[in-house]
Amino acid sequence: xxxxxxxxxxxxxxxxxxxxxxxxxxxxxxxxxxxxxxxxxxxxxxxxxxxxxxxxxxxxxxxxxxxxxxxxxxxxxxxxxxxxxxxxxxxxxxxxxxxxxxxxxxxxxxxxxxxxxxxxxxxxxxxxxxxxxxxxxxxxxxxxxxxxxxxxxxxxxxxxxxxxxxxxxxxxxxxxxxxxxxxxxxxxxxxxxxxxxxxxxxxxxxxxxxxxxxxxxxxxxxxxxxxxxxxxxxxxxxxxxxxxxxxxxxxxxxxxxxxxxxxxxxxxxxxxxxxxxxxxxxxxxxxxxxxxxxxxxxxxxxxxxxxxxxxxxxxxxxxxxxxxxxxxxxxxxxxxxxxxxxxxxxxxxxxxxxxxxxxxxxxxxxxxxxxxxxxxx
Amino acid sequence: xxxxxxxxxxxxxxxxxxxxxxxxxxxxxxxxxxxxxxxxxxxxxxxxxxxxxxxxxxxxxxxxxxxxxxxxxxxxxxxxxxxxxxxxxxxxxxxxxxxxxxxxxxxxxxxxxxxxxxxxxxxxxxxxxxxxxxxxxxxxxxxxxxxxxxxxxxxxxxxxxxxxxxxxxxxxxxxxxxxxxxxxxxxxxxxxxxxxxxxxxxxxxxxxxxxxxxxxxxxxxxxxxxxxxxxxxxxxxxxxxxxxxxxxxxxxxxxxxxxxxxxxxxxxxxxxxxxxxxxxxxxxxxxxxxxxxxxxxxxxxxxxxxxxxxxxxxxxxxxxxxxxxxxxxxxxxxxxxxxxxxxxxxxxxxxxxxxxxxxxxxxxxxxxxxxxxxxxx
Numbered sequence: 001x002x003x004x005x006x007x008x009x010x011x012x013x014x015x016x017x018x019x020x021x022x023x024x025x026x027x028x029x030x031x032x033x034x035x036x037x038x039x040x041x042x043x044x045x046x047x048x049x050x051x052x053x054x055x056x057x058x059x060x061x062x063x064x065x066x067x068x069x070x071x072x073x074x075x076x077x078x079x080x081x082x083x084x085x086x087x088x089x090x091x092x093x094x095x096x097x098x099x100x101x102x103x104x105x106x107x108x109x110x111x112x113x114x115x116x117x118x119x120x121x122x123x124x125x126x127x128x129x130x131x132x133x134x135x136x137x138x139x140x141x142x143x144x145x146x147x148x149x150x151x152x153x154x155x156x157x158x159x160x161x162x163x164x165x166x167x168x169x170x171x172x173x174x175x176x177x178x179x180x181x182x183x184x185x186x187x188x189x190x191x192x193x194x195x196x197x198x199x200x201x202x203x204x205x206x207x208x209x210x211x212x213x214x215x216x217x218x219x220x221x222x223x224x225x226x227x228x229x230x231x232x233x234x235x236x237x238x239x240x241x242x243x244x245x246x247x248x249x250x251x252x253x254x255x256x257x258x259x260x261x262x263x264x265x266x267x268x269x270x271x272x273x274x275x276x277x278x279x280x281x282x283x284x285x286x287x288x289x290x291x292x293x294x295x296x297x298x299x300x301x302x303x304x305x306x307x308x309x310x311x312x313x314x315x316x317x318x319x320x321x322x323x324x325x326x327x328x329x330x331x332x333x334x335x336x337x338x339x340x341x342x343x344x345x346x347x348x349x350x351x352x353x354x355x356x357x358x359x360x361x362x363x364x365x366x367x368x369x370x371x372x373x374x375x376x377x
Numbered sequence: 378x379x380x381x382x383x384x385x386x387x388x389x390x391x392x393x394x395x396x397x398x399x400x401x402x403x404x405x406x407x408x409x410x411x412x413x414x415x416x417x418x419x420x421x422x423x424x425x426x427x428x429x430x431x432x433x434x435x436x437x438x439x440x441x442x443x444x445x446x447x448x449x450x451x452x453x454x455x456x457x458x459x460x461x462x463x464x465x466x467x468x469x470x471x472x473x474x475x476x477x478x479x480x481x482x483x484x485x486x487x488x489x490x491x492x493x494x495x496x497x498x499x500x501x502x503x504x505x506x507x508x509x510x511x512x513x514x515x516x517x518x519x520x521x522x523x524x525x526x527x528x529x530x531x532x533x534x535x536x537x538x539x540x541x542x543x544x545x546x547x548x549x550x551x552x553x554x555x556x557x558x559x560x561x562x563x564x565x566x567x568x569x570x571x572x573x574x575x576x577x578x579x580x581x582x583x584x585x586x587x588x589x590x591x592x593x594x595x596x597x598x599x600x601x602x603x604x605x606x607x608x609x610x611x612x613x614x615x616x617x618x619x620x621x622x623x624x625x626x627x628x629x630x631x632x633x634x635x636x637x638x639x640x641x642x643x644x645x646x647x648x649x650x651x652x653x654x655x656x657x658x659x660x661x662x663x664x665x666x667x668x669x670x671x672x673x674x675x676x677x678x679x680x681x682x683x684x685x686x687x688x689x690x691x692x693x694x695x696x697x698x699x700x701x702x703x704x705x706x707x708x709x710x711x712x713x714x715x716x717x718x719x720x721x722x723x724x725x726x727x728x729x730x731x732x733x734x735x736x737x738x739x740x741x742x743x744x745x746x747x748x749x750x751x752x753x754x
Binding site: 053251252268274276287295314 | 429430462465466469471628629645648651652653654657664665667672673674675676677678679680681682683684685686687688689691692
């Protein structure tokens, strides 16, 4: 059994000499506990959230290679002004990789664990950039027959985020949604889910070609923030949909504030008498990403019934509880080839993740590149 | 009965010719319904929240007087760039005055109403800058024997706001508070309540003399935002108190963001392992005022467990429910001469509120002036 299986795990280390070091570490595959299984990781995507942990604030153009061809070591400089940002991880060799899929090759003694032997499962929880991952059986998502590991590799981060947004909307009493950076992979997925569920979605994009993508996917409300008529267009869409909840992937700049302001304008249209404290319609923006790194600016001209805050999938799932999470996962499993399908621009081996051309390519993720790591290759 | 009583009510009107007009309107005092009483208003304060409705964005230096000595009319220009802010109140002659106190001079037929006849009561709900106010009996706060109308005039806005902050802290699971503009009348009241209730309060002020005021009132944690060591001082106070909720009266600028950032630094001190999403300690800032009119700037370096939002007493009371509100009011009534005492720099008649020297004086409210209107004078 796995006792003599050798694992290879990608590690990211921030060192005191202002460098980031990426390497492959050989570790032993543990004996699975009664409730655990060992999964041979076959496919694991490089998400923006993975890159943040993998590369931190390192200057990729300074990356250099050492070590051996089979055990390469990549070193890159971290500008000293960014060292404070990573103080908390200094000296810790951290495994990387939020989600993935593979085949269960060994199982503990429990019924739940042995039932998964030989099955293809999806996983989340870190440490996925590795040949093997030891998992609690109940945390494995058994993929439907005929679904490959590659098709199940992105079964968690984007699908659960999208469903989490919709569940948040319901739990907090809103009736429609606003989404920024809406032409992203995640945005397209949210658009599909909202169409399926009959939820009105106001899609905010920055470019004409992004409008076209969403139009071709059947989106009904698309507002271009680069347009002169953006505020007017957005307000009209908010009036039509009654959306009072937005998820913002950009974080910085004025967009979140503009959304709240347009929501207030839309709400004020149905007020029958003047209230200098503004409408009592509650308006919320959750920030879940930071595509725009500039400071966030609020012009609070939207009364007192508003909120802004961070939104993180793991925090949402903790609040939502296990049963809700299981329901969401089941829905994802049935839609992995349709609603929740992901597409990759390139497949690479674990070894190749540490080659300089690849690392330079990661930076292009924002423009639509998405890599899939194949640790068994 | 009051059928032939003439009321005099202060009105504020924004007109299409870009002017604001203040006047005294003669209206009839209505016959009270079964559950209503007529209160002769004897004392009503000029709060910052009243001034916003009274004067709007008018340029006070342009104020001019017309009308007669007994029915003066004040007219002031509104800079055209501000007309959009007041579009919703255009052409509406609005009564003013959030709170006040007086004697019940007539009552409807219900037991609750007749029981108040001749009593001194505190009130809130607008339209207080008037000789008389018709009120629901159950909305009147009967003042303890020996408490004058002047002592009860400010029984609502500041005391209920302060208690609302403490109740919000409890309801949302925080254990200590941060308050900005902490040397204000409201801030001093909050300091007294927190000392009474054994709640740790971090007081943020801008000036050395404000530090002195709070020190003399027994405040334990005082941080001066003008000091070079502000971030260090605030973080230390947050570590000591565990405060994760702040009420911010300034609104604009960077202060709210700095508070969240220091809260995150304090929370991170007790984290045992690195989490690139930040701590999972939830941090909240509620904005309840706008002393700083500049845009609000957030540097979101505090993970994903944070929220910012508007806080308004009326919204809080609606959520808290009638029973909680009654409890809070009862506490205020017993503390009007101590914990919840207000002090005034000047008493003026209803007629005098429309004299130019007084109107120019209102602008000094921010520096500690507080006027009390005496409508029966």
